[in-house]
Amino acid sequence: MDDKETRDPVTGVDTTGHEWDGIKELNNPMPRWWLWTLYGTIVWGIGYAIAYPAWPLVQGATSGLLGYSTRGEVAAEIAAVDARNAEVSATLAAADLATLPVDDPAYQFGVSGGAAVFRANCSQCHGAGAAGGVGYPNLLDDSWLWGGTLDDIEYTVRHGIRNEIDADARFSQMPAFGEMLSKPEIAEIAEHVLALSGQEHDAAKAEAGATLFADNCASCHGEAGTGDREQGAPDLTDAIWLYSGTREAVTETITNARFGVMPAWGPRLSDAEIKAVTLYVHQLGGGE
Amino acid sequence: MNESSSGSLYAAREPIFPKRVSGTFRRLKWWILGITLAIYYITPWIRWDRGPSLPDQAVLVDLAHRRFYFFWIQIWPHEFYFVAGLLIMAGIGLFIFTSALGRVWCGYACPQTVWTDLFILVERWIEGDRNARVRLWNAPWSARKARLRLTKWLVWLMIAVATGGAWIFYFADAPTLLRDFLTFQAPVVAYSTVAVLTVTTFIFGGFMREQICIYMCPWPRIQAAMMDPDTLTVAYRDWRGEPRGKGMRRRAVAAETYAGGETGGRRSPVIPVPGLAQAAAAPVPARETPGDCIDCNACVNVCPMGIDIRDGQQMACITCALCIDACDEVMVKIGKPRGLIDYLALSDEPRERAGEPPRPIRQHVFRFRTLLYTAIWAVFGLGLLWALFVRPEIDVTVSPIRNPQFVTLSDGAVRNAYDIRLRNKHGDERPFRIVLPEGSGLALTLEGASGNEVIVPADMTALHRVYVTAPAGSAPASADASPVSFRITEPVSGESVEVGSVFNGKGSE
Ligand code: SF4
Numbered sequence: 001m002d003d004k005e006t007r008d009p010v011t012g013v014d015t016t017g018h019e020w021d022g023i024k025e026l027n028n029p030m031p032r033w034w035l036w037t038l039y040g041t042i043v044w045g046i047g048y049a050i051a052y053p054a055w056p057l058v059q060g061a062t063s064g065l066l067g068y069s070t071r072g073e074v075a076a077e078i079a080a081v082d083a084r085n086a087e088v089s090a091t092l093a094a095a096d097l098a099t100l101p102v103d104d105p106a107y108q109f110g111v112s113g114g115a116a117v118f119r120a121n122c123s124q125c126h127g128a129g130a131a132g133g134v135g136y137p138n139l140l141d142d143s144w145l146w147g148g149t150l151d152d153i154e155y156t157v158r159h160g161i162r163n164e165i166d167a168d169a170r171f172s173q174m175p176a177f178g179e180m181l182s183k184p185e186i187a188e189i190a191e192h193v194l195a196l197s198g199q200e201h202d203a204a205k206a207e208a209g210a211t212l213f214a215d216n217c218a219s220c221h222g223e224a225g226t227g228d229r230e231q232g233a234p235d236l237t238d239a240i241w242l243y244s245g246t247r248e249a250v251t252e253t254i255t256n257a258r259f260g261v262m263p264a265w266g267p268r269l270s271d272a273e274i275k276a277v278t279l280y281v282h283q284l285g286g287g288e
Numbered sequence: 289m290n291e292s293s294s295g296s297l298y299a300a301r302e303p304i305f306p307k308r309v310s311g312t313f314r315r316l317k318w319w320i321l322g323i324t325l326a327i328y329y330i331t332p333w334i335r336w337d338r339g340p341s342l343p344d345q346a347v348l349v350d351l352a353h354r355r356f357y358f359f360w361i362q363i364w365p366h367e368f369y370f371v372a373g374l375l376i377m378a379g380i381g382l383f384i385f386t387s388a389l390g391r392v393w394c395g396y397a398c399p400q401t402v403w404t405d406l407f408i409l410v411e412r413w414i415e416g417d418r419n420a421r422v423r424l425w426n427a428p429w430s431a432r433k434a435r436l437r438l439t440k441w442l443v444w445l446m447i448a449v450a451t452g453g454a455w456i457f458y459f460a461d462a463p464t465l466l467r468d469f470l471t472f473q474a475p476v477v478a479y480s481t482v483a484v485l486t487v488t489t490f491i492f493g494g495f496m497r498e499q500i501c502i503y504m505c506p507w508p509r510i511q512a513a514m515m516d517p518d519t520l521t522v523a524y525r526d527w528r529g530e531p532r533g534k535g536m537r538r539r540a541v542a543a544e545t546y547a548g549g550e551t552g553g554r555r556s557p558v559i560p561v562p563g564l565a566q567a568a569a570a571p572v573p574a575r576e577t578p579g580d581c582i583d584c585n586a587c588v589n590v591c592p593m594g595i596d597i598r599d600g601q602q603m604a605c606i607t608c609a610l611c612i613d614a615c616d617e618v619m620v621k622i623g624k625p626r627g628l629i630d631y632l633a634l635s636d637e638p639r640e641r642a643g644e645p646p647r648p649i650r651q652h653v654f655r656f657r658t659l660l661y662t663a664i665w666a667v668f669g670l671g672l673l674w675a676l677f678v679r680p681e682i683d684v685t686v687s688p689i690r691n692p693q694f695v696t697l698s699d700g701a702v703r704n705a706y707d708i709r710l711r712n713k714h715g716d717e718r719p720f721r722i723v724l725p726e727g728s729g730l731a732l733t734l735e736g737a738s739g740n741e742v743i744v745p746a747d748m749t750a751l752h753r754v755y756v757t758a759p760a761g762s763a764p765a766s767a768d769a770s771p772v773s774f775r776i777t778e779p780v781s782g783e784s785v786e787v788g789s790v791f792n793g794k795g796s797e
C-alpha cells in the first residue's frame with residue numbers, strides 16, 4: 001500500500017491511496033454530520049450504560065442510575081392493573097353471588113379473573129379445560145358430589161374436601177368393605193351397581209347384591225343409589241364416574257374405598273379470587 | 289477540483305442554491321405538490337356519516353378501538369390483510385413506475401422532495417433567487433441577514449408544525465382533537481408526535497435536503513435494482529452536446545438568459561453503469577463544430593441535488609427533471625431543438641449516436657417487465673376488491689372447544705361446546721339468532737341465556753358459548769365425529785349464514 005493519493009481516471013474521483021490486487025478504493029467523502037451522528041450514538045450509549053442496567057457482574061448486573069428494571073416495570077404494571085380493578089374487585093368480594101346479575105361488571109370481571117385463578121391453581125388437578133380426570137371431578141358436567149350451586153361451589157373452594165387444614169372442610173369417608181365383606185359379596189354388590197347405572201351385568205348376582213347394597217351402602221348412597229350430596233356420596237345411577245364405572249374399578253372402590261382430597265383455598269386466595277373462580281366454574285356448563 | 293483532494297474521508301455539506309426555473313416539468317411538479325399537500329392536509333377534515341355510534345370522520349385510524357375507517361369501508365383487525373394487500377400493491381406499483389420511468393417517485397411524489405420543494409420556494413420568496421442567496425450566504429452577519437434568516441426559519445417552522453399537526457388528525461376525531469390540542473387537553477402522545485414531526489420536517493426540509501436522499505434513504509439503492517436499459521431516466525445527450533461551446537456569441541446569449549450563472553457544479557460519484565456513464569467519461573472525439581451544450585451551467589444551477597447531469601447518470605440524481613426545463617429554455621434561446629437533457633433510455637444511445645431517432649416512448653414503457661408487474665399488481669387489486677365486496681355483513685366464526693372434546697352428562701348424553709363469535713358491524717345493536725337445522729336430533733343451549741337469541745352491541749364482537757347435546761345412544765353421541773351446522777340469522781337485516789363445524793362423540797376416545 002502506498003499513501004500517495006491518486007486520481008481515478010474513469011470517475012475523476014480521488015482514491016484513498018489504498019490498493020489491493022489492483023483494486024483501488026475511491027474516496028467519496030462521507031458527510032461530516034454522519035461522523036457526528038456516530039459520535040452522538042457513542043455518547044448516548046455511554047449515558048445509557050450509566051443510566052440503565054448494563055454491565056454484567058457476578059451477581060447480576062449494574063443497576064443503573066435510574067434504578068430501572070424490567071421486573072420493577074412488570075410489578076408496577078401489575079400494581080396499576082390491581083389499582084384499576086380495586087373497585088370492581090371489592091364489589092365482587094362483597095357480592096352475594098347467587099343474586100349477582102350476569103351483566104354486572106363484577107360478574108364479567110369474576111368470570112375472566114376466575115379463569116386466570118383457575119389456570120394457576122386448579123388446573124393441575126382438574127385440567128386446563130376443567131374436564132378433570134380419574135379421581136378429579138369433571139367440572140363441566142351436570143353431576144355434583146357436593147352440590148353445584150354458587151354457594152356450594154364457593155364453600156367447596158374455600159374449605160376444600162377431606163383436608164386437614166380446614167376444620168370446616170367437607171368430609172366423609174367410605175368404609176373399605178374389603179375388611180367386612182367377602183370377595184363374592186363384593187362382586188355381587190358390584191354387579192348391582194352396574195345394574196343401577198344401566199350397564200351390562202350378571203342379573204343373578206345383581207339380584208343377590210341388591211340386599212347387600214341395602215344393608216351396607218344405602219345409608220349413604222340412598223335406597224335407589226342416587227347418592228347424597230350432604231355426604232358427598234356419588235349418584236350411582238348416572239353415567240358419570242369419578243373413578244371409572246368399569247367392573248374392576250367399582251370392585252376396587254368397594255373393596256378399598258376412595259379418599260379424594262381437595263385443599264382449602266380460603267387461606268391462600270383472597271375473597272375476590274374465591275368468588276371469581278366460583279363464578280368461573282359455575283358457568284362452565286354444569287352450574288346449578 | 290474534488291473536495292476529497294484534501295484527503296479527508298469526511299466533508300462538510302456544501303450548500304446548494306437551486307435557481308428558479310420554469311417549464312413543463314416544473315409546472316407538473318407544482319401541480320403534484322399542490323395536490324398531494326392538499327390531500328394530506330384536507331383528508332382528516334372530510335366528514336362521512338356512519339350512524340350515531342360510529343365516528344363520522346371519512347378517514348380515521350382508530351387505534352384505541354382497533355378500527356380503520358376509509359369512507360364507506362370499515363376494516364377490523366382481523367381484516368388486516370387489506371392493509372397488507374394495499375402495502376403490497378404500493379410496493380409493486382413502485383416497481384412498475386421505477387422500471388418504466390426510473391426514480392419518478394423521488395423526483396415528483398416523495399414527501400422529502402415535495403416538502404423540500406416547498407421549503408425552497410419559501411427560501412426563494414424571502415431571500416431571493418440563487419445569486420441573491422449565494423451573496424447572502426457569503427455575507428457577514430448583519431441585521432438584514434439575521435432578519436431574512438429568522439423570517440425564513442419562522443415560515444419553515446410554521447409549515448413544519450402544520451405538517452406534524454395534520455398527521456395526528458388521522459388518528460382521532462379531527463375537530464375534537466384540534467380543540468383539545470389548543471387547550472392543552474390532548475393526550476401526551478399527540479404533542480410528542482407533533483413535536484417529532486415538526487423537528488424532522490424542519491430539519492429534513494430546511495437543512496438536510498439532498499443529504500437525506502444521498503446518505504439516508506434506502507430507496508435509491510432499491511430503485512437502482514429495478515432499472516434496466518429500457519428505463520426512461522433523465523440524461524444528457526453528450527453525443528449531441530459535446531464538445532461544449534465556449535464561443536463568445538454563445539456565452540453572450542447564455543449570459544442574457546442566465547445572468548451571472550455560476551460555473552462548476554458539485555460532482556457526485558458516477559455510477560459505473562455500462563453505456564452512458566462510460567461514454568460520458570471517455571475522451572470525446574474532436575469535432576469540427578462545437579456541440580449544442582454552451583456550458584452555461586443552467587442545468588447545474590437549478591439542480592436541487594447540486595450535481596451536474598452532464599457527468600452521466602448518477603446516484604444523487606432524483607430525476608426531478610428540472611435540468612430538462614432549464615436546458616430546454618436555453619436551447620430555445622439559441623435556436624436549437626429541445627432535449628439536450630431529456631428523458632432517455634440507455635438502450636437508445638447506440639441508435640442516437642448513429643444518427644437515428646430514439647424508439648417511441650411507449651415501446652420503452654410497455655414492455656414485458658412492466659406489463660408483468662402491472663399484471664401482478666392487478667391480481668392483488670382485484671383480489672382485494674373481490675374480498676371487499678363479498679365479505680358478509682354479518683361475520684361469524686364457530687370454534688369448537690377441544691379441551692375436552694366432549695362431556696358426558698349424567699343421563700349419558702354427550703355434549704360439545706362451541707365458542708361462537710358474532711361480529712356486528714352495524715352502527716346499532718343487533719340480535720342474532722342461532723339455531724341448528726331441523727331434524728338433526730341435537731339440542732342447542734346458550735350459556736348464560738335462555739332461548740337462542742343474543743344481542744350484540746353496535747360495532748362490537750360478542751363471544752358466546754353454546755352447547756350442543758346429543759341424547760344418549762344417538763348416532764352423533766357414539767360416533768367419532770359428525771358434522772354439525774349452525775344457522776345464524778340477523779333478523780333486522782334478514783341476513784343469514786350457515787357455519788359448519790364438527791361434533792365429537794364417544795367414538796373419539
Ligand atoms: S431518495 Fe428517498 S428521500 Fe430522496 S426523493 Fe427518493 S425516496 Fe425520497
Ligand code: SF4
Nearest residue numbers: 591605606608609611
Ligand atoms: S440532475 Fe437534473 S434531474 Fe437530476 S436531480 Fe439534478 S436537476 Fe434533477
